[in-house]
Amino acid sequence: RSLFSNHSHYVETFQVFLKKSTEHQCMLDFIHKKLPQLISSISNGKTDINVLSIGGGSGEIDLEILARLQSEYPGVIIHTDVIEPNAEQINSYKGMFNTAASAELHDTDPFAPQCS
Numbered sequence: 680r681s682l683f684s685n686h687s688h689y690v691e692t693f694q695v696f697l698k699k700s701t702e703h704q705c706m707l708d709f710i711h712k713k714l715p716q717l718i719s720s721i722s723n724g725k726t727d728i729n730v731l732s733i734g735g736g737s738g739e740i741d742l743e744i745l746a747r748l749q750s751e752y753p754g755v756i757i758h759t760d761v762i763e764p765n766a767e768q769i770n771s772y773k774g775m776f777n778t779a780a781s782a783e784l785h786d787t788d789p790f791a792p793q794c795s
Contacts, residue, residue, distance in 0.1 A: 686765050686766050686767045687767065689765050693768075703740065707743060710743045715751065725755065727755065730759045730760070731759075735772055736772070741759070741761070745757055
């Protein structure tokens with residue numbers, strides 16, 4: 680079965696990968712230990728921060744990053760754009776995003792169609 684054409688199979692195999700890997704734990708460690716030092720210089724008085732997520736999956740890691748940005752820069756609007764090819768992952772991401780947005784994460788809808 681192709682992971683590209685079978686979205687459910689992709690999600691299943693990704694869940695197996697997560698159970699057997701330390702990827703998410705390593706990312707969370709990075710977010711909590713290293714990211715604060717990196718993001719301390721990005722705002723410099725800006726009222727908006729733009730974030731591009733490529734392959735954001737179901738959003739757990741992205742939302743950790745957004746929450747860290749929000750806590751570092753309260754009152755700054757965070758705009759996100761998400762590129763994720765798997766429809767099931769996008770639906771999970773939307774659910775997590777909507778929950779986080781209702782919990783005061785100031786963000787725009789990363790799934791809204793946009794034109795450049």
